[in-house]
Amino acid sequence: xxxxxxxxxxxxxxxxxxxxxxxxxxxxxxxxxxxxxxxxxxxxxxxxxxxxxxxxxxxxxxxxxxxxxxxxxxxxxxxxxxxxxxxxxxxxxxxxxxxxxxxxxxxxxxxxxxxxxxxxxxxxxxxxxxxxxxxxxxxxxxxxxxxxxxxxxxxxxxxxxxxxxx
Numbered sequence: 001x002x003x004x005x006x007x008x009x010x011x012x013x014x015x016x017x018x019x020x021x022x023x024x025x026x027x028x029x030x031x032x033x034x035x036x037x038x039x040x041x042x043x044x045x046x047x048x049x050x051x052x053x054x055x056x057x058x059x060x061x062x063x064x065x066x067x068x069x070x071x072x073x074x075x076x077x078x079x080x081x082x083x084x085x086x087x088x089x090x091x092x093x094x095x096x097x098x099x100x101x102x103x104x105x106x107x108x109x110x111x112x113x114x115x116x117x118x119x120x121x122x123x124x125x126x127x128x129x130x131x132x133x134x135x136x137x138x139x140x141x142x143x144x145x146x147x148x149x150x151x152x153x154x155x156x157x158x159x160x161x162x163x164x165x166x
Contacts, residue, residue, distance in 0.1 A: 007050055011037060015047060071120040073127050075147040077134060078113035085141035092137055093117050098130045
């Protein structure tokens with residue numbers, strides 16, 4: 001899709017307002033959006049594509065509630081990985097089925113870890129198994145690791161547009 005020409009800001013804002021709580025569980029969420037925006041499905045999809053191409057929307061994805069799926073144990077594993085190996089090892093760790101998200105962070109004063117990988121499991125033992133698998137994949141490029149365990153569940157939400165900005 002071409003990215004020239006301005007996006008109708010009021011239509012884009014309305015689209016974000018309609019989706020900030022997630023898409024509804026209906027047979028055709030694109031038709032649901034189109035109807036509420038007062039445009040056809042093709043225009044709705046084109047708007048979504050344009051907003052994504054312009055960097056307004058990063059991605060459209062399902063975000064399952066892992067607790068409701070029985071994955072009640074989780075931890076952010078942090079790894080001190082040789083920077084020269086990061087381009088090879090980061091994607092390898094991120095591709096593991098038990099890793100929900102994985103990213104590189106710059107080292108900080110007093111904090112040596114540069115690779116973060118969130119793992120979820122049905123038991124604490126499973127999480128330990130996953131950590132061992134990651135450690136094995138990282139091999140000698142890994143100098144140290146820890147796991148940060150959640151102390152409480154925070155409400156996760158998508159983009160919210162403040163009323164004053166509307």
